[in-house]
Amino acid sequence: DTEVTQTPKHLVMGMTNKKSLKCEQHMGHRAMYWYKQKAKKPPELMFVYSYEKLSINESVPSRFSPECPNSSLLNLHLHALQPEDSALYLCATRQNFNEKLFFGSGTQLSVL
Amino acid sequence: GENVEQHPSTLSVQEGDSAVIKCTYSDSASNYFPWYKQELGKRPQLIIDIRSNVGEKKDQRIAVTLNKTAKHFSLHITETQPEDSAVYFCAASSLRYGGSQGNLIFGKGTKLSVKP
Numbered sequence: 001d002t003e004v005t006q007t008p009k010h011l012v013m014g015m016t017n018k019k020s021l022k023c024e025q026h027m028g029h030r031a032m033y034w035y036k037q038k039a040k041k042p043p044e045l046m047f048v049y050s051y052e053k054l055s056i057n058e059s060v061p062s063r064f065s066p067e068c069p070n071s072s073l074l075n076l077h078l079h080a081l082q083p084e085d086s087a088l089y090l091c092a093t094r095q096n097f098n099e100k101l102f103f104g105s106g107t108q109l110s111v112l
Numbered sequence: 113g114e115n116v117e118q119h120p121s122t123l124s125v126q127e128g129d130s131a132v133i134k135c136t137y138s139d140s141a142s143n144y145f146p147w148y149k150q151e152l153g154k155r156p157q158l159i160i161d162i163r164s165n166v167g168e169k170k171d172q173r174i175a176v177t178l179n180k181t182a183k184h185f186s187l188h189i190t191e192t193q194p195e196d197s198a199v200y201f202c203a204a205s206s207l208r209y210g211g212s213q214g215n216l217i218f219g220k221g222t223k224l225s226v227k228p
Contacts, residue, residue, distance in 0.1 A: 033215075042201050042218035043156065056215065090155060098144035098163070098205050101216055103155040 004104035006091050012110045015081060021107045023074040023091030032074045033092040033101070034066060043090055043103075049074060081111045114139040116204050118219025125192050126227055133222045135202035136184040144205035145185050146216070147176060151198045159200075160187070192226045199223050 005024045013019050023032070030051050035043035048056035049068045057066075063085075065077040074091055091104040115138040125131050137145075146161035162169045162176045162185065169176050173192075178185040189196055203216040 040199070040221070040223075042221055045215050048215065100146065100158055100161060102158070103148075105155050108153075 004091055004093055004102050006089075006104035006107055008107055009105065010108045010110075012112060013078065013081065014112055015083075017081075018077070018079045020078065021076040021089055021091075021109075023076075023104055024072055025074075025091075025093045025102075025104075026072055027093060027095075027102070028071075029093035029095045029102075030071070031094050031096070032068060033094075034074070034076050035090040035092060035103075037088040037090055037106075043092075047076075078109075081109075083111050085109065086111045114142055114204055114217040116202060116217050116219045118202050118222060120222060121220065122223045122225070124225045124227065127192060127194060129192055131187075131189045131192050131196070131224055131226075133187045133200055133202070133224070134184060135186070135204075135219050136182075137204040137217075138183065139204070140183065142204040142217075145176070145178060146203050146205075147187050148201045148203065149198045150201065150221075156201060189224075192224075194226050194228050197224055197226045 007022045032049045034046040036046055037043045045058050046060045047066045052068045063080050067075040088106045088108050090106045092101050094101045118135045143164035147159050148156035149159045150156045160171050160174050160176050162178050164180055173190045175188040199221045201221045202219040205216050
């Protein structure tokens with residue numbers, strides 16, 4: 001099973017809303033990532049979890065809050081977002097740093 | 113830190129022709145180089161990757177070459193088809209950045225258009 005599943009696929013939210021993005025994998029990968037991708041740009045790293053512990057935070061604003069409840073799940077909690085936060089949010093996983101990185105199908109987020 | 117440059121930013125070829133996309137990297141510690149294909153509205157999909165102990169790797173119509181001395185690697189697509197049209201990203205994985213679960217540093221992407 002090489003699937004990384006993300007929900008929801010699309011999300012529209014207002015600037016005062018609280019929502020969460022979810023990512024699930026069953027490949028036993030120990031590194032899980034959140035990326036943000038704007039149109040026509042490469043993925044931009046936000047957070048890295050290694051063995052369920054946050055190992056990298058790329059100076060992401062606190063309105064984005066990651067959570068790794070267990071080795072299969074990764075969440076991204078959203079609160080008080082801005083319109084410029086509208087983007088494709090991608091979860092990704094890999095077993096080791098120089099192994100293949102598998103992306104989820106992404107959540108297309110629109111902030112109104 | 114690592115920096116990855118990718119060229120060209122756009123590439124248009126006729127169906128059946130070959131396409132070549134080139135990337136250079138700056139960190140000599142980088143040792144893993146994947147290529148991703150991304151169609152509009154979809155996830156990046158890994159199409160081929162190469163490690164620094166290998167100079168070339170092929171998978172059907174796709175090949176990647178790596179020159180460690182010059183710090184550049186290239187994607188070659190032969191007999192292009194309209195379904196090859198997409199944005200292609202190269203990346204380099206550096207041990208120095210991100211500790212034991214190091215990050216991929218992406219190039220800016222190449223939009224490939226294959227005309228029937």
